[in-house]
Amino acid sequence: MKKIVREWLDKAREDLETAREIRDKEFLTNITSFHAQQTIEKCFKAIIEAYEIDFIKEHNLETLYFKIKDYINFNVNIEQLKEISKLYMASRYPGEWGLLPDGKPSLNDVEKYYEFAKDIYNKTLHELENVNL
Numbered sequence: 001m002k003k004i005v006r007e008w009l010d011k012a013r014e015d016l017e018t019a020r021e022i023r024d025k026e027f028l029t030n031i032t033s034f035h036a037q038q039t040i041e042k043c044f045k046a047i048i049e050a051y052e053i054d055f056i057k058e059h060n061l062e063t064l065y066f067k068i069k070d071y072i073n074f075n076v077n078i079e080q081l082k083e084i085s086k087l088y089m090a091s092r093y094p095g096e097w098g099l100l101p102d103g104k105p106s107l108n109d110v111e112k113y114y115e116f117a118k119d120i121y122n123k124t125l126h127e128l129e130n131v132n133l
Contacts, residue, residue, distance in 0.1 A: 001050070001128060001129075001131065002049065002050065004049045005046050005049045005050045005128060005131075008042050008043070008045050008046035008049060009042070009043070009046050009124070009125065009128070011042050012038075012039045012040075012042035012043050012046065012121055012124070013039075013121065015035040015036070015038040015039040015042065015117075016035070016036075016039040016114075016117055016118060016121050018032075018035045019032050019033075019035035019036045019039065019110075019113075019114050019117065020114065020118075022035075023107075023110050023111065023114050024107070026107055029104050029105045029106065029107060029109065029110045030087070030104045030105060032105075032110045032113075032114070033084070033087045033105045033109065033110055033113050034087050034088070035117075036084060036087075036110075036113035036114050036116065036117035037061065037084050037085065037087045037088055037113070037117075039117040039118075039120070039121055040061055040081070040084065040116075040117050040120050040121075041059060041061060041064065041088075043120050043121055043124040044061065044064040044065060044067075044068055044124075045064070046124060046128065047068045047071060047072060047124060047127065047128065048064070048067065048068060050128050050131045051068070051071045051131070053067060053068065053071065054067075059085075059088045060085055060088070061081045061082075061084065061085035061088075062078065062081055062082055062085055065078070065081055072123075072127050073127060074123040074126075074127065076120065077116070080112075080116050084113050084116060084117075087105070087113075
């Protein structure tokens, strides 16, 4: 596995572990959800690097998925991807920190996002185990 791919996967694992550690903290649901979003984004970027697809500076998960979908052997729930993609924090200002249209994610949302991110992380690891491009 190329060094850059391993680095993306290591950072994805850090985000996933952070989400796991804080996922039961109601006051941190936006932060937990953001880490789940980041896990998926970094997994997709690892795939882009592994298959040497044109790298783009993009945070929208749906856009990244459509860039990689022809290279991978697993499917992703697009509706869930769209939902979690809304949690990316481009802003560093209060009021825009990983919020859904109706406010902070619930603990149920967090659990769903965490499990979704974990599934994509595991599928990505499996996908890239034998890629030696």
